[in-house]
Amino acid sequence: MKKVIFSAIVIAFSTLSFANHAFDNDSGKAVATSVVSDSVININQADTKALALLKGIGKKKAQAIVSYRQAHGDFSSIDDLLKVEGIGKKIIEQNKARLSI
Template sequence: MKRFLRMLVLALALGPGLALASGPVNINTADAATLEQLKGIGPAKAKAIVDYRKQHGNFSSAADLAKVPGIGDKTVAQLGSQITVGTRAAAK
């Protein structure tokens, strides 16, 4: 039982980091806290991404992230496969 509780505490402590291991972060749906888990994205950049998305709508591609003030092509390239814009619904 003690081992189980230790594992549970460890899993809860590592929770945010484990989310990245499960796949890329969708920059169209992620909140600021989730975006901060990305390498090179701190609180200010995460807030800028969320604010930009609220003003301009969803990103069409990961490369569109470079349109956010304070984020350039170099940052987008470094993020690489860590980010996605998700899947698009089929046109009706």
């Protein structure tokens, strides 16, 4: 009986540990992912996947942010996001607490 309970606990914890991982399609290895929706995102370092987690930002706007950053260099303030096509004050206000530079 103790072995059955122990096995069930081990399986439960194993399942939980994979909840925060995805599998890389190229290598098949588990890679860590962020499932926390309130994590802080550095707009000068984030990739399109991280940026797309923000409210009002999809894949296209996330790519626009990365493209702008590559063309013009790092943002010096959060409000510099207004220079990116498709990013307005509302999107910045919705995400301000989650953005950093």
